[in-house]
Amino acid sequence: MMSQIEKQAAAARSASKRLAIASAEQKNESLQAIARALRNRKSRILEQNREDLAAGEKAGLSTALMDRLKLTEQRLEAMAAGLEVLTRLPDPVGEVLEVTDGEKNLRIEKIRVPLGVVGMIFEARPNVTVDASGLTLKSGNAVILRGSSSALCSNSVLVDVIREALADTSLPPEAVQLVTDPGRETVRELITCKGWIDVVIPRGGPGLIRRVVREATVPVLETGAGNCHIYVDRTADPGMAGNIVTNAKTDRPGVCNATETLLVHRDWAEKHLSKLCKELTLQQVEIRGCSRTRRVFPRAVPATATDWETEYLERVLAVKVVDSLGEAMDHIDRYGTGHSEAIITEDDAAARRFLQGVDAAAVYHNASTRFTDGSQFGMGAEIGISTQKLHARGPMGLRELTSHKYRIHGTGQIR
Amino acid sequence: MMSQIEKQAAAARSASKRLAIASAEQKNESLQAIARALRNRKSRILEQNREDLAAGEKAGLSTALMDRLKLTEQRLEAMAAGLEVLTRLPDPVGEVLEVTDGEKNLRIEKIRVPLGVVGMIFEARPNVTVDASGLTLKSGNAVILRGSSSALCSNSVLVDVIREALADTSLPPEAVQLVTDPGRETVRELITCKGWIDVVIPRGGPGLIRRVVREATVPVLETGAGNCHIYVDRTADPGMAGNIVTNAKTDRPGVCNATETLLVHRDWAEKHLSKLCKELTLQQVEIRGCSRTRRVFPRAVPATATDWETEYLERVLAVKVVDSLGEAMDHIDRYGTGHSEAIITEDDAAARRFLQGVDAAAVYHNASTRFTDGSQFGMGAEIGISTQKLHARGPMGLRELTSHKYRIHGTGQIR
Missing domain, CATH: 3.40.309.10 (Aldehyde Dehydrogenase; Chain A, domain 2)
Incomplete structure (x- = not known):
C-alpha cells in the first residue's frame, strides 16, 4: 500500500511530466491566474490565517514567530505581485547550454530541463507556500510542500486557492501538493522518497536542516546559516x-x-x-x-x-x-x-x-x-540561499531549480 | 581526539587551500611528475599488485574481478598517458562564468572555484586511484581515496608513488590521501565527515551506492547504474x-x-x-x-x-x-x-x-x-557518470568537479 506521501509524490511526478513540456506562455498564464485568485480570495485566506494566529497565541508562540506567521492584505498583495514578477523572467527550460561536436560527427546538445519534483520543508512563513509554488511552476517543476503545523490553516487555504486557479488553466493542479499531516514522520517519509522526489530544500532553523541532511536519501540543497x-x-x-x-x-x-x-x-x-x-x-x-x-x-x-x-x-x-x-x-x-x-x-x-x-x-x-539575495543579484526571485558547494551556491533562482540533459543527434553512429 | 579519517580530512583540507590557488602550470607540472614516477616505478607497482592478485586468488575472486584488479605495463602506461591528457585540457578554475551589474552598480562576478575536498569510494580497479588523483588535482581539489581491501597493496603503492612525485613539485603531497583501514566503519566515517569533505563520489555496485546514499551527510554525487x-x-x-x-x-x-x-x-x-x-x-x-x-x-x-x-x-x-x-x-x-x-x-x-x-x-x-562517456563527449576524461539531476548529470569531467562563488566589487554600497 502506498502511503499518503507516496501517493502525493506519484501525482506530483505525473504532473511534472506535463509541466516539463509546458510553454512559457502556459506557465505565465497560470502564474497570472494564481495571482488573480490570491487577490479575489483574500478574505477567505485572511480568515484561515486568523485561525493559525489564534492557535499560535494560545500556544505561546514568540512575537517574532507570530509576526512571520501573520498575513495581511499588504503581504498577500506582495505575494501576488511576486508571481507577476516571475512572469516577466525568461523561461529557463529548453535553453541550449552548449553544442559540442562529439566523436564521429555526433551533435551533442546540452539542454536545460526541470529537476522534476521538488520537496520544500519550511517553518512558519506562509508566503513560502506561494513563492515556492511560483518558482517551481515557472521552472517546470512540481512541488510538494511541507510547512509547519502552526501555519497549517494558512498553507492549506493558500494551496487550495492555487490549485483552484490551476484547474482553470492548461496546467495540472496536482503540480502543487501540500502535506497536511503535521507529524514528524511525514518529514522522514518525504526526504526518503527516492525515485519520486528529485531534490529536497529545507528552509528553517539549524535543527531542521541538520535533521534533513542526516536522514535524507533524496539529494538535499542546504540553505541558510549565515555567520x-x-x-x-x-x-x-x-x-x-x-x-x-x-x-x-x-x-x-x-x-x-x-x-x-x-x-x-x-x-x-x-x-x-x-x-x-x-x-x-x-x-x-x-x-x-x-x-x-x-x-x-x-x-x-x-x-x-x-x-x-x-x-x-x-x-x-x-x-x-x-x-x-x-x-x-x-x-x-x-x-x-x-x-x-x-x-x-x-x-x-x-x-x-x-x-x-x-x-x-x-x-x-x-x-x-x-x-546576497536573489533580487539584488538580478535573479528576480529566490527559493533560498545555498551555503553548500554542489549544484548551487549563493542565491537560488529559477535556473538553480533546473538540471540538464544531453540530446544527441546521430545518423547511425556506433562505437 | 581526532580519528584517523578526520586527521586525513584535515590534512586534505589544508592542502586544498594551496591547490585552489595553484596556477595551471603548477598543476600540469605535478601531473607530468606523477606520470613520470608511474613509469619509473613500474616494477615496484607491479610487484605490489601481484600481492593483491595472489590474495585475490586465495580468496576466490571471480575472473572478472581479478581482471579489473590486475595491472600490467600496458595498463600503467595508459594511466600515465591519461595524466598527460589532463595537462592538455584547459584549467577550469578561475573561469569567469558571468558578470552581472547588480543593484547600485555592484559588479558581481560568478567565478569557477574547486569543490575543496573530494571523497572517492570505489571498488577493485586500482586505475581509479590514479585517474581520480589526476582529475581532482587538475580541478584544484584534494582527494581522499577509499578503495576496496582487495586492492589495498596496489592502491597503497600508487598513492606512495603519487605523493613522492608531488613532494618534488610545488604542490603538497597531502592533496592525495588514502584510507588504508579496510574496515567498513571507515566508509561511514568518510561519508559523515561533514565540514571537512565537500562531496563524496561512490563508484561501484548498487549495494555500495545505496549504502552511501543512505548513510551520508556529506553531499553525494551518485554514479553509475545504467539500465x-x-x-x-x-x-x-x-x-x-x-x-x-x-x-x-x-x-x-x-x-x-x-x-x-x-x-x-x-x-x-x-x-x-x-x-x-x-x-x-x-x-x-x-x-x-x-x-x-x-x-x-x-x-x-x-x-x-x-x-x-x-x-x-x-x-x-x-x-x-x-x-x-x-x-x-x-x-x-x-x-x-x-x-x-x-x-x-x-x-x-x-x-x-x-x-x-x-x-x-x-x-x-x-x-x-x-x-555516453567523458572522452566521447569531448571532456577528455571523466570521474564517473552521474545518473542524478543535481549538480552534474551524465559524464563528469573537470568542470563537474568545480563549484562557483560570487565575487562582488563595491565602492561602499549599502542596502
Missing part, C-alpha cells in the same frame, strides 16, 4: 567602514546575510574602533568584544568562544581585533558558514587576496553583506 | 537499427552505457525482429523476449518482470514488442535508471517527442548508447 563577517583592513576608509558595518548589522538583523562578527586590523582599531562601537551602540547594537576591543571600548560585553560561532540574528555584534589579514582569513575559515564575507580596504592587493582566499558563496570588497 | 534502452520505431531503417543494437549490446557488455533492453514497435517487429534476433544470437547474445517477441523468434528465453529491471552487464538482451512510441516511453519511465536512452527512427516528429519526453542524462536519436 557572516566583515573584516576592516588597515587601510579601510573610516566613513565607508562605518556605513557598511552599520548597514550590514542593523538594516535587517534577523536575516541570514546580516553580519554577525566584525574583525578589525589592530592599526585601524587603534584609531577608529572606539568611534564605530559608539555609533553602533547608538543604533541599539550590543557589542561583544575581545580583550583588545574592550581596551578601546570598555563598555563592550566580554566575548567568549561561543560568540565567534553564533549567528545572533539580532542587534548583537561580536568584535575582534586581529594582527593581520591572514589572521582575519583564518578566523573566517574556522567560524564562517560559507555564506557572505566582506573586506573593507583601500588596498587592492589585500582585497584580491581576500576575495580569492576566502571560501564562501559571496565575497565582497567594499560593500555590505546584505546584498 | 539503458533502445527503442526501434515503426519507421527505423533496418540496417541502421541492426548496427546500433548490436554495437550497443556487444561492443562492451560490462559497462554502464551498454544497452540492456530493446523495445520494438509491433510493425517493425513483424518485418525485421526475427532477423535482428538471429544476428544477435550469432554474436553470442542471449535473447529474453516477451510473448510477441517469441512469436517471431521462438528460441528466445521467456522474459519475466525481473528482466525489465535488470542491468545484465553481460551478453543478454531483454526484448519487448510495444504498440506505440508512448508505450515505449512509459516502459523507459518505469524501468530506466536515467542513464542513456535511444530511439531509432526516420520520423523526425517521433524523435523530437522521444528526446523531449524521456528523462535521462543522455537521449539519442539514431546513435548507440555507448557514446
Whole structure:
C-alpha cells in the first residue's frame, strides 16, 4: 500500500511530466491566474490565517514567530505581485547550454530541463507556500510542500486557492501538493522518497536542516546559516567602514546575510574602533568584544568562544581585533558558514587576496553583506540561499531549480 | 581526539587551500611528475599488485574481478598517458562564468572555484586511484581515496608513488590521501565527515551506492547504474537499427552505457525482429523476449518482470514488442535508471517527442548508447557518470568537479 506521501509524490511526478513540456506562455498564464485568485480570495485566506494566529497565541508562540506567521492584505498583495514578477523572467527550460561536436560527427546538445519534483520543508512563513509554488511552476517543476503545523490553516487555504486557479488553466493542479499531516514522520517519509522526489530544500532553523541532511536519501540543497563577517583592513576608509558595518548589522538583523562578527586590523582599531562601537551602540547594537576591543571600548560585553560561532540574528555584534589579514582569513575559515564575507580596504592587493582566499558563496570588497539575495543579484526571485558547494551556491533562482540533459543527434553512429 | 579519517580530512583540507590557488602550470607540472614516477616505478607497482592478485586468488575472486584488479605495463602506461591528457585540457578554475551589474552598480562576478575536498569510494580497479588523483588535482581539489581491501597493496603503492612525485613539485603531497583501514566503519566515517569533505563520489555496485546514499551527510554525487534502452520505431531503417543494437549490446557488455533492453514497435517487429534476433544470437547474445517477441523468434528465453529491471552487464538482451512510441516511453519511465536512452527512427516528429519526453542524462536519436562517456563527449576524461539531476548529470569531467562563488566589487554600497 502506498502511503499518503507516496501517493502525493506519484501525482506530483505525473504532473511534472506535463509541466516539463509546458510553454512559457502556459506557465505565465497560470502564474497570472494564481495571482488573480490570491487577490479575489483574500478574505477567505485572511480568515484561515486568523485561525493559525489564534492557535499560535494560545500556544505561546514568540512575537517574532507570530509576526512571520501573520498575513495581511499588504503581504498577500506582495505575494501576488511576486508571481507577476516571475512572469516577466525568461523561461529557463529548453535553453541550449552548449553544442559540442562529439566523436564521429555526433551533435551533442546540452539542454536545460526541470529537476522534476521538488520537496520544500519550511517553518512558519506562509508566503513560502506561494513563492515556492511560483518558482517551481515557472521552472517546470512540481512541488510538494511541507510547512509547519502552526501555519497549517494558512498553507492549506493558500494551496487550495492555487490549485483552484490551476484547474482553470492548461496546467495540472496536482503540480502543487501540500502535506497536511503535521507529524514528524511525514518529514522522514518525504526526504526518503527516492525515485519520486528529485531534490529536497529545507528552509528553517539549524535543527531542521541538520535533521534533513542526516536522514535524507533524496539529494538535499542546504540553505541558510549565515555567520557572516566583515573584516576592516588597515587601510579601510573610516566613513565607508562605518556605513557598511552599520548597514550590514542593523538594516535587517534577523536575516541570514546580516553580519554577525566584525574583525578589525589592530592599526585601524587603534584609531577608529572606539568611534564605530559608539555609533553602533547608538543604533541599539550590543557589542561583544575581545580583550583588545574592550581596551578601546570598555563598555563592550566580554566575548567568549561561543560568540565567534553564533549567528545572533539580532542587534548583537561580536568584535575582534586581529594582527593581520591572514589572521582575519583564518578566523573566517574556522567560524564562517560559507555564506557572505566582506573586506573593507583601500588596498587592492589585500582585497584580491581576500576575495580569492576566502571560501564562501559571496565575497565582497567594499560593500555590505546584505546584498546576497536573489533580487539584488538580478535573479528576480529566490527559493533560498545555498551555503553548500554542489549544484548551487549563493542565491537560488529559477535556473538553480533546473538540471540538464544531453540530446544527441546521430545518423547511425556506433562505437 | 581526532580519528584517523578526520586527521586525513584535515590534512586534505589544508592542502586544498594551496591547490585552489595553484596556477595551471603548477598543476600540469605535478601531473607530468606523477606520470613520470608511474613509469619509473613500474616494477615496484607491479610487484605490489601481484600481492593483491595472489590474495585475490586465495580468496576466490571471480575472473572478472581479478581482471579489473590486475595491472600490467600496458595498463600503467595508459594511466600515465591519461595524466598527460589532463595537462592538455584547459584549467577550469578561475573561469569567469558571468558578470552581472547588480543593484547600485555592484559588479558581481560568478567565478569557477574547486569543490575543496573530494571523497572517492570505489571498488577493485586500482586505475581509479590514479585517474581520480589526476582529475581532482587538475580541478584544484584534494582527494581522499577509499578503495576496496582487495586492492589495498596496489592502491597503497600508487598513492606512495603519487605523493613522492608531488613532494618534488610545488604542490603538497597531502592533496592525495588514502584510507588504508579496510574496515567498513571507515566508509561511514568518510561519508559523515561533514565540514571537512565537500562531496563524496561512490563508484561501484548498487549495494555500495545505496549504502552511501543512505548513510551520508556529506553531499553525494551518485554514479553509475545504467539500465539503458533502445527503442526501434515503426519507421527505423533496418540496417541502421541492426548496427546500433548490436554495437550497443556487444561492443562492451560490462559497462554502464551498454544497452540492456530493446523495445520494438509491433510493425517493425513483424518485418525485421526475427532477423535482428538471429544476428544477435550469432554474436553470442542471449535473447529474453516477451510473448510477441517469441512469436517471431521462438528460441528466445521467456522474459519475466525481473528482466525489465535488470542491468545484465553481460551478453543478454531483454526484448519487448510495444504498440506505440508512448508505450515505449512509459516502459523507459518505469524501468530506466536515467542513464542513456535511444530511439531509432526516420520520423523526425517521433524523435523530437522521444528526446523531449524521456528523462535521462543522455537521449539519442539514431546513435548507440555507448557514446555516453567523458572522452566521447569531448571532456577528455571523466570521474564517473552521474545518473542524478543535481549538480552534474551524465559524464563528469573537470568542470563537474568545480563549484562557483560570487565575487562582488563595491565602492561602499549599502542596502
